[in-house]
Amino acid sequence: MKKLFFALAILITHFSSEAQVKTPQASPRANVFQTVGLTDVEVNYSRPGAKGRPVFGNLVPFGKLWRTGANENTTVSFSDDVIIDGKTLKKGKYALYTVPRIESWDVIFYTTTDNWGLPQEFNEANVALRTTVKEEALSKPVESLTINIASLDANFAYLEIYWENSYVALKFEVPTQKTAIANIEKVLAGPTAADYNSAAQFIFQSNGDLTKALGYINKALDMSVEKPFWFNRLKSLILAKQGDKKAAIEAAKLSLEAAEAAKNQDYVKMNKDSIAEWSKK
Structure with missing residues (x-):
């Protein structure tokens, strides 16, 4: 009987918590x-x-x-x-x-x-x-x-x-x-550095044509005055995937320097880890 009352109490509590009058x-x-x-x-x-x-x-x-x-x-x-x-x-x-x-x-x-x-x-x-x-x-x-x-x-x-x-x-x-004129001028001016970076990122992550991805990220870097650390980070990963560890390390060092200046510890660690890994013979 106690078990029955206990089960009923749980059931009533469940319905009370679930039911909402609308x-x-x-x-x-x-x-x-x-x-x-x-x-x-x-x-x-x-x-x-x-x-x-x-x-x-x-x-x-x-x-x-x-x-x-x-x-x-x-x-x-x-x-x-x-x-x-x-x-x-x-x-x-x-x-x-x-x-x-x-x-x-x-x-x-x-x-x-x-x-x-x-x-x-x-x-x-x-x-x-x-x-x-x-x-x-x-x-x-x-x-x-x-x-x-x-x-x-x-x-x-x-x-x-x-x-x-x-x-x-x-x-x-x-x-x-x-707004329309600004949009027209932006489109007619062609892709931005961010557009090239996004294209390179997609190709790299989807295991696409790495030569094309490298070309896109190089265009992004050429167009960018600041050379963001995430651009060079992506370039280093593409180069490493192509097997060019020496060039990958150089790109990672550039990314590391920019990440340290920006105080982005996540990218600092990722670049240091990659440089250490790619430096192994």
């Missing part, structure tokens, strides 16, 4: 991801519902800072610097706060994003950008808060906020032309 969230999470030109924009927020309540001027007071959602911070992130109202907002992730009014809203991008709702103490030093947008009345009420990226163009888009009978749209400009 219920719908009052303000479910939502995610919006949109590429504008060549810039990735992402919005994460919770969507409260009106549920028969008057929203603006009541649930959300006019003239006061609002978290623009529910629960944890609503966040907006940009993969590139963007222009808003003639001002630059650096790439990164921001909490989105607003101050709703009857005819206009203040929109605030705040650098601290780990608050639950509003910050305990609002710090102007954390305001990356603040601007004002016009509020427009909707003819049909929106039940759940909705944030969207719309009116897409290669060079701009609008961050839109809808709820109840209110709508605001914030235009942001993205650096598509600058």
Whole structure:
């Protein structure tokens, strides 16, 4: 009987630890991801519902800072610097706060994003950008808060906020032309030293053509002013695999010298061990 009670206790404990009651969230999470030109924009927020309540001027007071959602911070992130109202907002992730009014809203991008709702103490030093947008009345009420990226163009888009009978749209400009030209120039300029190193690394690790791998790593070294220790380390391994231990030791010594200057003890040890091994007759 004791064994039976013991087994039942274990079973109940197991189910208690495994079982989790799942219920719908009052303000479910939502995610919006949109590429504008060549810039990735992402919005994460919770969507409260009106549920028969008057929203603006009541649930959300006019003239006061609002978290623009529910629960944890609503966040907006940009993969590139963007222009808003003639001002630059650096790439990164921001909490989105607003101050709703009857005819206009203040929109605030705040650098601290780990608050639950509003910050305990609002710090102007954390305001990356603040601007004002016009509020427009909707003819049909929106039940759940909705944030969207719309009116897409290669060079701009609008961050839109809808709820109840209110709508605001914030235009942001993205650096598509600058990014595209920079990418074109990089591609047309040909492979970089890092590209040649990556190619040599792949061929070496996949037991490919070592002569080709050696040619690639030599190009990487020729193109590099700094001669990184990991470049010469790879060259030494390729040479050793080809059977040229003398040349491998010379490359390893160059890698060792650079690794010591950089205080990278892992590469210092690897090079010393390899030199000792390849020096054996």
